[in-house]
Amino acid sequence: MRDWVRVFQHPDSLLVGHVRNLVEGEGVPCEIRNWTLAGGMGDLAPLDCEPQLWVAPHNAERAAGVIARWQRGDSEPGQRWCCAQCGEVHDGAFDRCWQCGEARR
Ligand SMILES: [Zn+2]
Incomplete structure (x- = not known):
């Protein structure tokens, strides 16, 4: 060691x-x-x-x-994603938009 x-x-x-x-x-x-x-x-x-x-x-x-x-800042589980509804960008850890509630796609 x-x-x-x-x-x-x-x-x-x-x-x-x-x-x-x-x-x-x-x-x-x-x-x-x-x-x-x-x-x-x-x-x-x-x-x-x-x-x-x-x-x-x-x-x-x-x-x-x-x-x-x-x-x-991109090693958290999954990739960053962009909300299809409002365009907010999220960490991969989230599976729902915190801005508008739209589910991740
Ligand atoms: Zn959204």
Whole structure:
């Protein structure tokens, strides 16, 4: 495990956990280091103690791709879609327009 690669780091452990789920959802095993349950507001750990996400070297590129997609905001389940009724754009997580109530098509 020593030569694993750090692919993500953030003071918010919940966010790191979220990214872990995304990466593992792509079939890439990963490990969180410096995990803290604290995650309290205004009580952030020093930089080198931030929760970090690590993957095996051969998975680093794939994991980085997943994270890059997520940072661009399009890695949530499904694609963004546009309401046929009112044109509102939604995340893939929604299956109904929050603006006009039209079902996703
Ligand atoms: Zn709509």
